[in-house]
Amino acid sequence: MILLRLLIGAIIVIGGIFALAGTIGILRMPDTYSRMQASTCISTMGAIGVLLGAALYAALILHAPGTTVKIVVIGLLILTVNPVGAHAIARGAYRNGVRPENGMKIDDLGRDFYE
Amino acid sequence: MQKNRLSSVLSTFVVCYVFWLLLTWNFSAQELVMGAVVCLCVAWFASRMFIHEDPTWLFKPQKLLALLAYIPLFLRELWKANVDMAKRCFGGCRSINPGIIKVPVEAKGLYAQAMLANSITLTPGTITMDIVSENGKDYYYIHWIDVTTTDRVKAGEIIKGSLEKGVRRIWE
Numbered sequence: 001m002i003l004l005r006l007l008i009g010a011i012i013v014i015g016g017i018f019a020l021a022g023t024i025g026i027l028r029m030p031d032t033y034s035r036m037q038a039s040t041c042i043s044t045m046g047a048i049g050v051l052l053g054a055a056l057y058a059a060l061i062l063h064a065p066g067t068t069v070k071i072v073v074i075g076l077l078i079l080t081v082n083p084v085g086a087h088a089i090a091r092g093a094y095r096n097g098v099r100p101e102n103g104m105k106i107d108d109l110g111r112d113f114y115e
Numbered sequence: 116m117q118k119n120r121l122s123s124v125l126s127t128f129v130v131c132y133v134f135w136l137l138l139t140w141n142f143s144a145q146e147l148v149m150g151a152v153v154c155l156c157v158a159w160f161a162s163r164m165f166i167h168e169d170p171t172w173l174f175k176p177q178k179l180l181a182l183l184a185y186i187p188l189f190l191r192e193l194w195k196a197n198v199d200m201a202k203r204c205f206g207g208c209r210s211i212n213p214g215i216i217k218v219p220v221e222a223k224g225l226y227a228q229a230m231l232a233n234s235i236t237l238t239p240g241t242i243t244m245d246i247v248s249e250n251g252k253d254y255y256y257i258h259w260i261d262v263t264t265t266d267r268v269k270a271g272e273i274i275k276g277s278l279e280k281g282v283r284r285i286w287e
Contacts, residue, residue, distance in 0.1 A: 108267075
């Protein structure tokens, strides 16, 4: 039982570490798109870690299958909706003329559509 | 479309009803009947928007298995990309090398392309910014945090990894 609790705690902490990495990335990255890339860390591994830990806790310690299912549905919702939003934000930023200050190594989108 | 109307209503109903059962987690007769009525109403209106191609797609065993097999594959790619991205975050702005690159896509069909694009966006380090179709071939414009090669086909292989094969197994 105590081992199980430790395992669940470890999974949640791993999720938290990835969320921390993403947050630090948002603060340190130099341009809009790189910051968005860093934030993806939070919404994937951070969210999956925390929700997986919560789901295991609800299933194995609280014995509440309804709660477990709801947590899994929250996870699925994040995984399906998040990339749509990220794509829309990145595309909107590019269309409104946001460009990295340091330049990019290769810029096919700019070459094909915006010159 | 019109001839598939009944089967698409039915398959939407099944998906809705499974969600209802999972969310309520209550198997008294009252809940079951009420859920069926609500799901039928929703399925009647929503099937047009929910199903565009093949209504019985999810109920084919090999497609469902391919979908289930995609989950561990995707989680492995996600883990690798996340560890890599976390290192870059702690490493600071010297460790990145961003660019937007145009890569060819072999997956056919709107669902397959949307699913592949979403999977690519979900892996940290790559965001799909646009899809274009030229001379019958489709291309993604992908923002990539670490441009290691400017050769577009090779870059596509690195970015898509094993995801594309998994997606094609589901939808083709």
